[in-house]
Amino acid sequence: MSTELLKLIQKYDVQGPRYTSYPTVPHWSSTFGQSEFKTTLESFDRNTIRPLSLYTHIPFCEEKCYYCACNVIITRHKEQADLYLGYLKKELDLVSPSVPKTYSVTQIHWGGGTPTYLSAKQIEMLFQEYEKRFSISATAEISIEVDPRVTTFEQLKTLRTLGFNRISMGVQDFDPKVQLSINRNQTEEQTIQVHTWCQELGFTSINMDFVYGLPFQTREGFEKNLKMIVALEPDRIAFYNYAHVPWQVPYQKFIPEHSLPTAELKLELFQLALEIFKDRGYLPIGLDHFAKMDDGLVKAFEHKTLRRNFMGYTTQKNTLLLAFGVSSISDVETIYAQNFRKLSDYYKALDEKRWPVMRGCVLSLDDQLRREIIMNLMCYLEASIPEMEKKFSTELKQLEPMVSEGFLTRSPDRLQVTELGRMFVRNICMVFDAYFQRQQEPSKRYSRTV
Ligand code: SF4
Incomplete structure (x- = not known):
């Protein structure tokens, strides 16, 4: 790496937002609540047809990956999911009457946590709750995040039968040493198996998530990693920069600072990935995504309908994004609204028949x-x-x-x-x-x- 580039890294490697929203979350207000959110939704013309995007947050995971900054609940007590689904239903009952019936759902995404923490039966029941309340377009993009360590063929088959057509799969790094250091042991076989099932079941777009900047990543190991990624030919690759903020994410304290790659090495890893992905026909999209030329993300890039939000990059710019579940964030024209981050607060609000809004923002x-x-x-x-x-x-x-x-x-x-x-x-x-x-x-x- 040239001395000039090193100097630039030293100058610009500072703490800054990732811009999944603007204003960013720390500048939202806790005085924003149900009344502001409800009034906004009810102010929309109930006779027009508009596209709607629905996000659902499933917060449960069986184990905590140390690097992860998502709002998750670690439990192996599966009955917790039944209770949570009951509350999601309450939230849908409260919020959905404020959404004009003419609005058509063109995008659905389930994220987490681990949405495949839910059994096939629970997945089916939850999806039906949405079908009862919203009109889902026959051409809707319906996607879900899956963890190959806990995802079964039965779950994937149920998802496909319900109409899910996109899969996003967490991989992060194939190297066992890196995996051990982040408490995420995921064999190559598990990843390949779930990928093969998704292909067999006809999911139209398969995304894989990888992270650079993780402990013990080296140039040699990473190059091997990248070659394994492109050999699987995912339609999209989300290539995230690991954010080490242990003062905010307590589990990251288990990651020793000395094991982290330097800013210079991280940049080298990113450049290497850029080279290999481009060489294999992937187009870089925005900050950290790559997509094959026939993928919807490239079309959205070309037609200027890309959208940056809490899910990363999505393809439909002008939809109203309504989010359900603990900590989830709605993005509706000139407002953002976030649900309570603590499960107990989320449940309490719903028990009291209040929208579980914790904070938000009205854009000037x-x-x-x-x-x-x-x-x-x-x-x-x-x-x-x-x-x-x-x-x-x-x-x-x-x-x-x-x-x-x-x-x-x-x-x-x-x-x-x-x-x-x-x-x-x-x-x-x-x-x-x-x-x-x-x-x-x-x-x-x-x-x-x-
Ligand atoms: S990375 Fe995924 S599986 Fe791991 S703790 Fe975070 S949400 Fe759960």
């Missing part, structure tokens, strides 16, 4: 303009200058060093992030983040940007 006009710029940068690595020239002249000035450093090119009508700048796109977005810029001190709430 300024927030909306900045969100558009940040999301364009995160999705397409570009932003339109005429739209920002008058209002954001200070920000454009602030970007000048990054233009000189080769992260961006500037033409009369747009800012374009370069291949080098792709690695620093969060730093570029931070310039447009009014809340981040107002902070007096660097926040420990965020992960490092490189």
